[in-house]
């Protein structure tokens with residue numbers, strides 16, 4: 001992955017190809033397809049080499065409670081020259097977002113952050129999703145007409161574009177839940193509470209003034225919640241403190257939805273991986289991808305080294321689907337991924353990666369990552385082996401470390417989130 005750094009030392013990932021015109025977050029070597037077998041999925045338009053960055057997607061929205069003083073509250077990116085909102089001092093703006101109309105409404109809701117943190121996060125995420133819907137259309141009638149049309153169209157259509165707010169909203173709306181399980185009994189109550197909070201704002205009640213439009217808003221909440229509950233991804237870090245029951249206290253620092261990241265299917269022999277950093281979702285190719293081949297990631301890196309029965313059991317219980325990926329279907333692929341490749345195993349670079357267990361500085365981190373990608377490139381003709389898996393797994397670990405270093409590690413209030421007092 002090519003990276004450039006600006007004065008503030010924030011790394012900016014870049015696509016390794018020109019962006020796609022309709023899907024600017026995608027390199028123009030990818031397309032989204034849609035069929036019965038795979039649903040919406042991502043396919044290569046041409047051969048793609050190992051190490052290529054093929055997606056850099058700004059999260060559709062995110063909630064970064066712990067990072068709110070370091071990131072722009074509109075784009076969730078860490079940038080220079082942040083200024084707090086004059087009114088709530090709860091949201092920071094970068095120069096280009098100052099006075100953003102979203103925040104007019106959020107501002108009045110923000111100070112009610114007190115209380116259960118996870119519910120507060122959930123609340124902000126739902127409200128932001130509704131504001132994105134409202135902002136995408138000129139008026140409420142247009143929004144209602146658009147939602148009616150979306151509901152009557154093919155539920156699993158592939159998006160035609162993601163280059164403007166309306167098509168992004170349509171694509172968000174169309175993200176299908178992969179299961180109807182895990183229904184939270186208190187959900188209707190929570191939805192109603194958030195709905196009341198939003199409709200209680202005079203700016204909102206002026207827009208949704210008729211009974212019919214209020215009913216519409218309530219339904220919209222319900223739909224958004226289903227999509228969000230299914231597709232939200234979260235990063236958390238351990239505070240190092242123990243809770244009442246001696247459990248590790250963990251703190252979320254980002255909840256996010258990336259529309260395009262949601263289109264990648266799972267495979268137990270993934271040829272790409274997605275990492276999240278600084279409000280961006282980045283996809284990089286791990287194994288050579290042929291033209292017309294699907295790009296797959298793993299939904300759970302923990303399962304990669306497990307045999308088929310365990311993987312299938314884990315995927316079923318966590319993600320409610322029966323995996324039918326190539327590795328699960330082809331016994332020879334399964335055995336090669338569990339077998340050792342002596343050439344890689346004896347490669348000094350491979351050994352050096354797994355000798356250096358702890359990473360204390362950014363330079364070491366970067367060289368480990370470069371070595372891992374170097375090996376994946378060098379041995380790209382090796383179909384699969386236990387070593388290839390270990391290298392891929394090490395990249396997941398490094399990605400997690402990178403996120404933590406870039407966020408939690410240098411946070412001014414690490415571990416003390418619950419002690420912060422607000423003005």
Ligand SMILES: [Zn+2]
Nearest residue numbers: 072075094097
């Ligand atoms: Zn901004």
Ligand SMILES: [Zn+2]
Nearest residue numbers: 085087088107
């Ligand atoms: Zn404010």
Ligand SMILES: [Zn+2]
Nearest residue numbers: 268323325328
């Ligand atoms: Zn599988």
